[in-house]
Amino acid sequence: MNTGLLMLWGYWDSIYQRCTRLRYVEKGNNIFRIVLLRYRGEPLITSDQRIINPGDLIVKLHIHNYYYATLCKGIKNDLRLALLLRRHIMLSLPKLAAYLERLERREEIKGIVGTTMLHKGVEPLGFSISDVPMTWFFRYKRWYLRLMLRIIHPEGKRRVQSWKQEMPLKRVYMSKDQLLGRYGSTIQSPTGEGL
Structure with a gap:
């Protein structure tokens, strides 16, 4: 991606951040942005x-696409990407x-859920994967994510066209208990009480 386009994207991302309820997990040092909401789906x-x-x-x-694009700058190899x-x-989880763990409503939260085309290899990290219904919203999201991949990937249009069949849109998710058990700081004793 050229520097000028990346700079414009950075301005747009800043505006987008202010206009949405997305929160940074750790700005400039985490690939995720999140929003707390009620789940709608099966x-x-x-x-x-x-x-x-x-x-x-x-x-x-939400994968922070602009942040990921800055990390990918200059990388042309699919495997390296x-x-x-x-x-x-893995660093962000x-x-x-x-x-x-610091959220006021943490006891109410049931899990983490995302929608992505970049789902290969996430199951060993604790995620489950399922299909999404192809409603107008998910069709728009698939179009948007393909546009992002086209911008981020060095081979752009050709690569996204080749991914159409092998990279369908999927829902990835994990329970709160599993997230905290695998990646959290609270270690439970055999009696279930925190140490």
Whole structure:
């Protein structure tokens, strides 16, 4: 991506941030931005057998695309791009868990949920994956995410066209208990009491 386009995107991202309810987990040092909201969708069964039902309070995950684009600048290899994203997700999850632990409404939260085309390899990190219904909203989101990939990826249009079949839009999710158990700072004793 050229420097001028990245700079314009940075201005737009700043405006977008002010106009939405998205919150930074840790500005400039975390690949996630989040919003706290009520889940709307089909019931989700997580890998640790928790259920996220419609109406449950969730942390909605958003990849901070502009931040990721700045990290990708100058990288042209697909494998390096994928490894970079995975590394930053792994570094960001403990900070997300710490952020969630500090929220006033943390007891109400059932899990974290995101929608992405970049879902390959997330299951070993604790996420479950499911299809999304192709409503007008998800069709728009798929178009938007493809546009982002076209901008971020060095081979742009050609790469996104080749991803159409192998990179469908998916929902990725994890229960709050699993997030905190895997990435949180609170260690439970065998009796269930914090140490």
